[in-house]
Amino acid sequence: MKYLQEYRDPVLARRLLAELRATATTPWTIMEVCGGQTHTIVRQGIDELLPAGIRMIHGPGCPVCVTPLETIDRALAIAARPDVIFTSYGDMLRVPGTSDDLLALKARGADVRVVYTPLDAVRIAQENPGREVVFLAVGFETTAPANAMAVLHAAASGVANFSVLVSHVLVPPAITALMDEPDTQVQAFLAAGHVCAVMGWTEYEPIAEKYGVPVVVTGFEPLDLLEGILMAVRQLEQGRAEVENQYARAVRRSGNTAAQDAMRRVFQVTDRTWRGIGPIKASGLALSPEFHRYDAEHRFAVGDLVTRESPDCIAGDILRGTRVPTDCAAYGRTCTPRTPLGAPMVSSEGTCAAFYNAGRTLEHR
Amino acid sequence: MCLGIPGRIVTLDDAEPRSGTVDFDGLRRPVCLAYTPEAEVGDYVIVHVGFAITLVDEDEAAKTLAVLRAMPDAIEMELGT
């Protein structure tokens, strides 16, 4: 298929690897932020093909993984109500809450429906005027414009029985928090191409400058990733720390201004707790006061939630890139994609699931 | 939810918000085009959760591939071909 197949050409991949070998004179550690990129890197074994010393660490960019446990428990409490049709992206259904997940709730009779786009949830609300339809609005800057449009569309069409449970997260505050950690190993970032397609890359320029860290906006196909890594290594070798754009076919410096406008109308920046990582200042989006009436958190007062993570799960270290899944005692034993103990084992974008699906074992390392 | 894939716009619908049909290698899906107001039939867009978030720039795509194809091939060099 056009714009996918060309970027998977093994001959060109070999050339990029040769070029990388010729460029890298010393070890470097690079973090890919996005879970979609982690998936491709691990599945294609790109990290194992890199010249010795070039190490990829896998970042926190999996929305399924970082959605706070409290949001999942709140979703479960709302979805259990008989008056509610609860809608969500499919990959949120298996995310473990404190004592349940949406899929188990659905199996017990709750009306939980998978939608491909939030506009489908608005349509379900229009078709079911006697029910309350709630959409679980999670994700990074890539899904926020879609959820903004769903709220705007519901408002414009007078759909009152629709609401959203919002837990959006933002990439730049998260990578700033990672760089602020005293033991950070990250020397360069591959920024997520599609986040930048929406937001542009001006937010990353002060980060590159302040921390002296190269940032390369990178696409998702194997050749994109190899070229992004090569561009990052070139910068490191030359002592530069700039924002560069590998993904020029899809990303412009100012991003998608129409999408940004809608996000700014519907959402406002808020503090957010990242599952496994903890609270990060100004790292999320919540509904702005104008759209308060679409906020499921207020519409359905859910009593005090007592949240508890599995004690075996080391997801926080995985998401910060300080440990890998094979370091976890539960990995592949009590924790598998069918029986996930922690969120990174749920989605194929989660590092634990990416490792498991690629058959990585302790010996593998 | 977080994967974006490229597809080609095959029809524009008369709907609010702006929408159309996008062809993903034979599979056709309705897509919201509100954030790509400049997109026309025949354009490639990258679609995330049913929304086109950006146009694929054909010139830039060609440029990237040209750079990659111009790189020397290690094996070819070694074999002197």
Ligand code: SF4
């Ligand atoms: S393997 Fe399972 S338990 Fe271990 S860190 Fe990953 S998600 Fe948590």
